[in-house]
Amino acid sequence: MNRLNQLPTLRITPSEKLSLNYRGKTVQGVAGDTVATALYANGVRVFARSLKYHRPRGLYSLDGECSNTCMDVNGVPNVRTENTLLKDGMVVKEQNVKGSADRDWLAFIDKLDWMMPAGFYYKTMHKPAAVWPVAMKQIRKAAGIGVISADYQMRGQYDEMFVKAEVTVIGGGAAGMSAALAAAESGQRVVLLESRPHLGGCFDYRVSTTAEGTPLYQRARELAKQVEQTGNIRTFKHTSMVGAYNNNLITAFQVGGATDAFTERYIEIRSDSVVVATGCIERPLIFDHNERPGVMQVGCAHRMARTYGLLPGSEAVFSVGHDLGLEAAVDLFDLGLKINCVADIREDGQNPELMLALAERKIPVLKGWVAAKAHGGKKVEKVTLSTVEGTVNRQFPCDLLVASAGLTPVTGPFILAQAKMGYDSLTGYFLPTTVPEKMFPAGRLTGVNDPAAIEASGRLAGLKAATAAGADMGNLVAAAEKAAASLPGPQRGCKLVTAPVKGRKSFICFDEDTTIKNIKQAIEMGFDVPELIKRFTSAGTGPGQGGIPGHNLPLFVAKYTASINTPVPTTVRPPLVPTFLATYAGYNHHMFKHTPLHDSQIKDGGIFRNIGVWQRARYFSDDFDCKEEILNVRNNVGILDGSTLGKFRIHGPDALKALQRVYVSDMSKLKPGRIKYSAMCNDDGCVIDDGVVVKLRENDYYLTTSSARAGQTVEWIRYHTRFDGWDFSLVNLTDAMGVINISGPNSGKVLAKVIDIDLSSEAFPFSGYQEFTLKDAIFVRAMRLGFVGELSYELHVPASYTQAVWDMLKEAGAEFGIRNFGVEAQNVLRMEKCHVILGSESEQRTNLLDLGLGFLWDRKKADAKTVGAVALRQAEKDVGRLKLVGIRMEDDNRPARDGALIVDNKVRGYVATMRKSFSTGQAVGMALVESQLADTGTRLEIFEDECNGVRLYARVVAMPFYDPKGERMKS
């Protein structure tokens, strides 16, 4: 096809050739082409087949309002080729066809539409029931337009960007550019988003002129130049706005160009105010076979010629409802298109200059006429025009039918921002009846079409937006208001909903093959609200995001039901433009915290797991039973990175009161330099945390929480003391301090080599606390505790020194054979001692008493109003609660698996943790069982998954299993 190479409006570079592979053949396009325009230039007219009826589909719009030109590009399905820029070497394939789009042997389905009325699948294929699974497979195969392979790897760089500005302008047409320039006069930061690769909007391709005689395309280029020269306007071209959220958070994505470092970029903009200048798309004209290849919207035909240099046909008929259609006819005629007839739906109201121009060119014009039927199989060959009432028909030959009922404002941004939408009877648009705060409409979407009015409305909106964002624009706003008011306002819109047709082949939604007849059927079945019809017929739920039926569906429903005076639009949902998951995912950060000892744990062979917000070394060998790690702690000395522990300091005159409120124990009895193990409960008495509290000195405490609770603890304490006005300070030291746990009979010897304090049980007893300074520099808090049941020290060290202290201990311990142990070894060691881990030996409903930790609860401190105490009192005598018990298998060689159930004829509990204990040689563990089964000696029946009816048996035994008197950890 010959290109119109010399037009000043072109956005292609005809000399720069690009090639693509289409159905195995190499074809040529040029830089600036979209994939579809390049194919069109090579004679492709049928791009795809429709979802249900396999009807041929061609180029209809250029902005992706329907799936007509969706193709597979480089293995990516459903690419809207009409607005995807061509890149050299692209591989393009057709989708959803048997054969080719041109010759699809499934095309016969189109003749079977009578079998498929609205919602037919709900009424069929279920009798007899055996039919359904078979039918379902066929439905699945037939549905779903594109194909993605299970091992597909998306290539490219996906960037993300988080922008702050005072004003965001959506839409880079004349109104948007005017708005951005006006807002920028304030000195504020302005962001301008334009979905096409270039600024200009509806001015970009038009040669009609402004009042001053400047062609519109030239005016657009002037404005674009000003925008680009304005330092405080940041322009994102080829950027589609996709979401609007609370407080004017706008999201968008940008498609990278040849020189960009990204393929696509997710952009999130926080600005104070927003101008919406998104303009209009066209409202599709509904008539028989209104989506035949060769039927095209006005802007599409016009831009094909003016932007891409491609005359879209040789012989055309126009059926339009607005002046842009007449303007396009005149311009395309001048570019060489033969026009057999222009049918204008409107009886009157046309721009007289355009009518004159048509007359001068001897183009026949029929007022009050409309296309009723497009003829031709795979392409339009002829069109039947009729009067709007359907009284008279005439036929005209053509290979291009330019059809458009009117305009549809792109109001998506308003709807996403929770605007209420109402029908505007002048324009026929759905417009916001309440505009969201600090959001301002501008340009054609308000109904104005006059070029000067478009710019003026943009300027006014820009000034208002800057003011709303805090700028003082003086009397500029008033002046702009006056200027805008002096120009032509919103124009009357064309109200025709459909041509006079029965509608069996008149498509209201192309993506879902929904016809006017289908809509009527749905309404007759009681689906009388557009939103319900959308669900029932699927109209508007396809890849075009409702672009085709969005405006017509509610208009048609209102007209057909006649009972509703005001049409109600369906909801528009984000993303306004379909967006790749890859783009949304961006960098796809992996967000985990590392302890100060992370690197050394890796070096020591740690096998890591993500546990909560942390990455932790769970194992130190391939033996996930951790035998060596465990025995080394029991018999020698092991060292563990415990830095994930929650660590806090609370101090001040009322610190003790706060502790009394949240901890079940009486902390007033705690003496300086001593440690108390205790627990926190929620209002149900259920245990939410356990840890130790150290009294450093009067009114000054240091406390630890489980790793999982570290994040919530400050809020928890604050929340439960919020009405008391107490004076205390609370600091989260979790990330500021590392924790080293050194455990085993030789741990004291190792520690003694490193520090110079008395470690004897008299000077530093179990539950004791010491502070010391290592190497005159490193402040260490040391606690003597026994979670794993051996002599054990926990050293809390400033994070930056933790590695140094760790290295000292490792070096000192070398002669004893010190080695790391991980979280799993610790899990087994503490299990042998029946020390609970919350979440492992407890569930949400497990209270303090259920865990056997009732001894921690001090009932006498009533004044403290301890959280959970009331519930504990009430639940104390409840029968049937799940209690934590120790259990031992009858067969010591067959531990039950964690999670196995305790049953009789019902479920009575479950095994929380069970292992074959290396230390005792027994299969022991802990279980939560109903209180009736909790007595020592009770025989328990265990139901394991996949047990095939074979039960295991265990007995309730005393806890703990290892060193019951605690001599090892206390001596």
Added chain:
Amino acid sequence: MFWKSKPLWGSKTRLKSNYDAVIIGGGLHGLATAYYLAKEHGITDVAIIEKRFIGFGGAGRNTAIVRANQRTQYNVPLYKEALDLWPVLTKELDYNLMFNNCGNLNLMHSEAAMKSARMTIATAQFHGVESHLIDAKQAKELVPALNISEDITFPIHGAMFHPPGGIVRHDAVVWGLAKGAAKHGVHIHQHTEATAIHTEGGKITGVTTSRGRIHTPRVLISAGGYSAGLIYQMLGIKLPIAVLTIQAMVTQPLKPLLDHVVSSGAYHCYANQTLKGEIATGAHMDQWPNYTTQNTAHYIKHQAEALSDWLPCLRGVKFMRIWGGLADMTPDMAPIMDGNDHIEGFYMDCGWGYFGFKSCSAVGKYMAQFMASGNCPDMLKPFNLRRYENHQLMGETAELVSYTPNN
């Protein structure tokens, strides 16, 4: 012919001044209860009062997953019965509910998760429900698109495979139940708002609606996310329910890719393919209580990040539509079904969070029995409201949850 168009759920009727029972909320639970009241208990003089249109709320916003692999013995039998009812209802209602019995795959990403899955699986097997623990390789065989490599945020350790579950076309259930209820004489009043419930001497006497007053001895509130608010507003009963927004989304339609429902707790993400070919995905709730169905920017981004990890081929697919719905969460993630306690003739069926769809058929059956007899069926007894008063949470969730600022 068999597809002759006539109103599916009866023509619009006048609102009568007397009904034997009034159901507030034209969602799945209300419709199902009405259907069973009329069909099985002969109480056909029933009005459903729906403020918008049937299926406006959670009924039309869920992602249609059905399963019976809950954690406790109270829930599993109820959901099992609900599962068994899909084919039965399809036949009874003569409406294709499109049950795709594809099975559910619940991914586990840690040793701890495998342990909790084992308990859930044992519970299912104990109740005769099929469910198995499988390893990552087996999971990959079922879902070839799965990424089972070690270098993702939450490497897959294994999965809970639950073959009896799947997907049901949720809108079809709404319309089918409406059709069935109307056929048995139930009046469905859309665009009608209930504004007050009247009691006298501790008994229900009537309901005031935007279209007039109704005298009735029985009222059920089954208004999904709006239930707790309505119950408090109309009767002053405070429920331990926090309402949160939950969002879901679909991609553009694809040819068959996922043959099972796949979900992941660690990623807060599930994915299943609708019959139309879209990948439906969603999962976690917004963390703050609210009654809007607004979307948030982080949600769709999070979903993309999660799917990029464990179903990486979807990076080449586009999101098409996201929407929000309400989840009315109780502290133990189990619903409240109660009635005739405190106020005679008042029933409530709420607190379903995000499980309301999969349970609706069985719940309708039992709530109808409850309302017809006035006595709570054994199946529903564990779901009474008083369990919260008695600090006896159901245990449907193992983890501590906190949806309200109060706890």
